[in-house]
Amino acid sequence: MRPSHHARSAPAPLALQERSWGKGSKRRPRPLEVLSWTLLLILLAMSLLPFVMMLLLSLKTNADIFTRFWGLPLPARWDFYRDAAVALKGYLLNTLIVTAVVVPGVLLFSSLSGYALARLSFRGRDGVFALILALLVVPGILTLIPTYALVQSMGLLNTRWALILPYLAGGQVLGVVLCRTFFASLPDELFEAMRLDGAGDVQIYRHLALPLSLPTLATIAIMTTLGIYNDYIWPLVTISDSSLQTFTVGVTRFAGEFNLDYGPTLAGYVIGSLPLIVLFAIGMRAFVQGVTSGALKA
Amino acid sequence: MSRRRTSIVVITLMLAPTLVLLALFNYYPAVLGLSRAFTRWETGEQPHWIGVGNFVAMWHDEFLRLSLRNLFILLIANVLKTLTMPLLVAELLMGLRSPRWQYMLRTAFILPMVVPGMVTMLLWSFIYDGSVGLLNHLLEAAGMGVLARSWLGESGTALWAIIGIGFPWAGGLALLIYLAGLNQISADVWDSCQVDGVSGLRRVWYVDLPLLLPQVRLLVILTLIGTLQDFGSILILTGGGPGLATHVPALHMYFQAFRFGHLGYAAAIGLTLFVAIFVLSLLNLLWGRRLERLT
Numbered sequence: 001m002r003p004s005h006h007a008r009s010a011p012a013p014l015a016l017q018e019r020s021w022g023k024g025s026k027r028r029p030r031p032l033e034v035l036s037w038t039l040l041l042i043l044l045a046m047s048l049l050p051f052v053m054m055l056l057l058s059l060k061t062n063a064d065i066f067t068r069f070w071g072l073p074l075p076a077r078w079d080f081y082r083d084a085a086v087a088l089k090g091y092l093l094n095t096l097i098v099t100a101v102v103v104p105g106v107l108l109f110s111s112l113s114g115y116a117l118a119r120l121s122f123r124g125r126d127g128v129f130a131l132i133l134a135l136l137v138v139p140g141i142l143t144l145i146p147t148y149a150l151v152q153s154m155g156l157l158n159t160r161w162a163l164i165l166p167y168l169a170g171g172q173v174l175g176v177v178l179c180r181t182f183f184a185s186l187p188d189e190l191f192e193a194m195r196l197d198g199a200g201d202v203q204i205y206r207h208l209a210l211p212l213s214l215p216t217l218a219t220i221a222i223m224t225t226l227g228i229y230n231d232y233i234w235p236l237v238t239i240s241d242s243s244l245q246t247f248t249v250g251v252t253r254f255a256g257e258f259n260l261d262y263g264p265t266l267a268g269y270v271i272g273s274l275p276l277i278v279l280f281a282i283g284m285r286a287f288v289q290g291v292t293s294g295a296l297k298a
Numbered sequence: 299m300s301r302r303r304t305s306i307v308v309i310t311l312m313l314a315p316t317l318v319l320l321a322l323f324n325y326y327p328a329v330l331g332l333s334r335a336f337t338r339w340e341t342g343e344q345p346h347w348i349g350v351g352n353f354v355a356m357w358h359d360e361f362l363r364l365s366l367r368n369l370f371i372l373l374i375a376n377v378l379k380t381l382t383m384p385l386l387v388a389e390l391l392m393g394l395r396s397p398r399w400q401y402m403l404r405t406a407f408i409l410p411m412v413v414p415g416m417v418t419m420l421l422w423s424f425i426y427d428g429s430v431g432l433l434n435h436l437l438e439a440a441g442m443g444v445l446a447r448s449w450l451g452e453s454g455t456a457l458w459a460i461i462g463i464g465f466p467w468a469g470g471l472a473l474l475i476y477l478a479g480l481n482q483i484s485a486d487v488w489d490s491c492q493v494d495g496v497s498g499l500r501r502v503w504y505v506d507l508p509l510l511l512p513q514v515r516l517l518v519i520l521t522l523i524g525t526l527q528d529f530g531s532i533l534i535l536t537g538g539g540p541g542l543a544t545h546v547p548a549l550h551m552y553f554q555a556f557r558f559g560h561l562g563y564a565a566a567i568g569l570t571l572f573v574a575i576f577v578l579s580l581l582n583l584l585w586g587r588r589l590e591r592l593t
Contacts (some may be wrong), residue, residue, distance in 0.1 A: 031421050032498065036390045042470045043387060044406055050421050051413065069435045113316040120304045120312075128313070135320065137579060138328045141527045141548055142572040145555050146330035147323060169323035172316050201304050230415045232530040237556055248416045262390050262430060269417045280412040284405070284448060291411065292474055 058266035062119035065262055077263055087257050090243060090273070091250030098163050098246065099228050106171035106224050107217050113172070114179025114213075115205045129180060135173045149238055162238040163228075165247070171224040180233060182216045183209055218283055222290035229276060247272055335569040339562030354564035362567070365538075365545040368457055372546065373525050375461045380521045381514065384472035389502055392480050403478065407469040419531050422463045426450045450536050453543035460544055462533060472517050479513035480506065511589055519582040523575050547571060 057065055058080060059073035116122075117129050148164060156162045164184050186209075228246075235246045242250070251272050255265040280287050318418030335352060339345035356362055387407060394400045410418070425432040437445050449459040464470075483506065491501050507514075529548035532538060538545040538553070547567060553565035 033393065033395065036393045040387065040390050040394075040403060043383070043466055044403065045408065046466050047410060047468050050418075050425060050432070051410065052420055053425075065430055069430075070439070081530050109315040109319070112312040116309055117313040120309055122304070122306065122309050128317070131325075132316075132320065135324050135328075137576065139323065139523065139527055139572055139575050141551070142331040142568050142574075143324070143327040145551075145561055145568060146327035146334060148555075149330070149334075149561065150323070152328055165319070166323045169319035173321065173324065201308055232416055232534070233552070248414065251421065253417055259439060262424070266424070269420060273413045273417050276414055287412075288408075288474060291471055292478070 054266050054269055058263055058270055060263050062261055062263065080261075080264040080267040081271065083258070083264045084254075084271055087254045087264075088247065088250065088271055089270050091245055091247040091254070092275070094160075094244055094250075095229060095247040098160060098167065099225055101160075101164050102171060102228060103221050103224050104168045105168045106175050107221060109168075110172050110175030110179045110220060111210060111213060111217065112205070113176045114181075114183050115209050117176070117180045118183035119204075119209070120201065132173060132176050136177070144233070151238060157238055158240050158244065160244060163235060166226055166234070167224070167231075171227065174223065175220045178216055178220055179213060183214055187210065193260070213225035215286065219289045222279060222283060222286050225279065226276070226290065331565055331572070332566055334562055335566040336559060337562045337565075339560075339565070341559030341561060348562075352563050353570070355563060356566060356570065359550075360552055361542060361545065362547060364542050365547050365550050367391065368542075368544060369526070369546045371457060372461065373522060376521045377518055378527045379461075379464075380517045383466055383468045384470065385476050385510075387468045388473055388476035388480055389506065391477065396588045405472075407473055409469070410464075411470050415531075416534070418464070419534050423450060423535050426459050428499040451540060453540045456536050456540060456543045463531075467511075471520075475513050475517055476510065479510045483509050512586070515582060515586055515589070519579060522578050526571055526575055 056073055059078065061077060064071070064073070113132075117125060151157060151162045151166070156165070190208060191204060194208055199207070230248060231246075232248045233293040235249050239245050239249070240252070251268060254268060258264045334345055336347060336349055337345035338348045338351065391400050391404055391407075394403070413421075424430070426433065426449035428446075428451060431449070433449060434443075434446035437443055447455065449455050487505060487509070488501070489496065491505055496505065527548055529546060529552055532544050532546060532549055533552065536544045538549050548571060551564045551567040551571070554560045554567065
């Protein structure tokens with residue numbers, strides 16, 4: 001449980017560095033390399049096949065799928081995408097609303113606490129941090145039912161708060177750990193210099209710590225977004241009103257609206273994948289770091 | 299170094315949002331999860347203490363016992379999946395001489411990670427479909443149409459179909475972690491391997507694998523923890539069926555709580571799974587200590 005790659009000064013992102021053995025040698029391609037390429041391309045094709053199938057069949061009518069499964073989608077039914085978008089719009093919007101509230105909150109609270117735990121001295125500081133670290137080993141399976149009972153007794157079932165509040169709390173566990181580790185890795189001189197200039201803690205947090213921690217915050221933001229986007233069980237049990245339901249639960253139900261038409265259903269899967277693909281395209285580095293540091297949360 | 303003391307008010311304000319939220323939504327449920335496991339607690343009723351009653355009931359629960367067999371198969375299969383294909387792909391990628399191609403292929407391999415987990419699940423349930431499924435179409439194209447079936451709908455194949463999801467299991471988190479580990483191996487090590495004529499599979503077995511043990515250790519524990527807890531995908535794909543063919547303890551917990559309202563009994567199952575996870579994590583930690591002492 002050491003997110004140490006954040007602490008390192010060289011920002012070489014995990015798994016992004018490249019190196020090959022035998023680099024720079026200008027020999028003929030060895031048979032081994034040819035074999036590598038062949039194997040890699042076969043495995044890649046097999047890995048991507050389901051997604052290629054999703055794209056192709058999403059443009060076909062049922063009749064087309066049944067009679068010419070392997071044929072190209074001609075004519076391509078782009079209108080399926082419009083139908084699917086209409087059916088999924090509400091669910092996607094709900095996920096967006098929850099994410100838009102939770103992610104900034106997690107970033108703000110995690111960075112404030114991380115700053116206090118790393119750069120301010122007070123009694124019980126290490127104890128507080130140890131308590132937060134301990135939460136890393138508490139699995140969701142233990143807390144699912146009690147948290148449900150808690151949210152129920154608070155009268156929050158079937159409201160957005162049932163999603164927002166637990167996500168806001170849960171996202172901070174790793175958030176605080178990553179922020180604290182990062183702030184603790186910064187050299188004392190930076191902070192001393194600002195202190196000598198008469199800056200208070202709030203100013204130092206705002207103008208020094210926060211700007212420097214942007215890469216860490218991006219990692220936390222992506223991790224939190226992924227967590228919310230992929231969560232199925234929690235919205236399933238807490239939200240019964242479909243107008244409040246999130247994408248991940250909604251996508252399992254919306255197929256019914258198309259009388260088992262596969263084309264629009266698969267088009268909906270494509271549409272639902274777009275937000276994460278866009279996120280990946282924007283910040284692949286933070287994405288890779290987010291996924292790998294998310295793995296540290298057992 | 300003299301560090302100016304910050305006023306306790308500022309410190310409290312900075313920590314308060316985190317601590318209040320964690321206390322309410324993380325610590326309190328965790329403590330509740332430990333204590334309510336020892337109560338008889340039905341939906342809408344007050345819990346009352348029954349000691350180890352729930353655990354005795356678990357011992358005699360036929361469904362739970364049958365679900366353990368499936369869990370065991372899933373645990374082994376998932377660990378094997380993590381330890382083989384992603385490692386193979388990582389080694390093959392490291393063997394490429396062009397860093398640019400290495401990077402592009404790596405990106406292509408992790409692309410499926412970007413697709414929402416639920417979409418992947420639904421896509422695979424479509425692949426396994428008896429009438430329009432891709433798998434049956436592939437079998438027919440290969441002249442093995444007699445094998446075609448509803449893969450998730452028959453008790454003989456359902457569990458294996460679930461294990462098959464994501465075939466050929468080559469990308470994902472495991473690939474990223476192996477690549478990170480291989481990148482940490484110093485270039486000198488591989489250079490001297492080349493000088494000594496240690497290459498190919500022999501290098502992988504005698505040099506890379508021992509150096510990758512920390513990554514292997516991490517992936518094994520993550521897979522075990524993930525498999526013990528996961529029931530969302532099974533709920534979507536088969537609901538535990540047909541019959542009990544894909545039933546697992548975590549799903550049993552879910553049904554007990556949210557279908558039958560036996561919250562106390564479900565909490566006991568949750569606590570048991572937590573203890574299993576905790577013990578496995580401890581063993582993993584000890585394994586790590588031993589590795590450190592050996593090296």
